[in-house]
Amino acid sequence: MSEKDESGTPITFSKEEASRIREAFAKHSEHLICPRCGGAMKAGGPVAGGGSIAPVHEIRCDACAASVLASAGR
Numbered sequence: 001m002s003e004k005d006e007s008g009t010p011i012t013f014s015k016e017e018a019s020r021i022r023e024a025f026a027k028h029s030e031h032l033i034c035p036r037c038g039g040a041m042k043a044g045g046p047v048a049g050g051g052s053i054a055p056v057h058e059i060r061c062d063a064c065a066a067s068v069l070a071s072a073g074r
């Protein structure tokens, strides 16, 4: 895997890492651990969804600035 680490480039997780975070977020929305650096991740406010659609939150790691979108629904 090749990753660019230039400033300004959004850092993303691999599919596997992202699904692990989404799973953890769906179970308990606190104490999310970043699989990249082991730092604490925080869920931001909903960025999408609403109504009959489960809201989507941006889960972000303060330490390495990686983020992933996750739904709070099942």
Ligand SMILES: [Zn+2]
Pocket: 034, 035, 036, 037, 038, 039, 061, 062, 063, 064, 065, 066
């Ligand atoms: Zn991190």
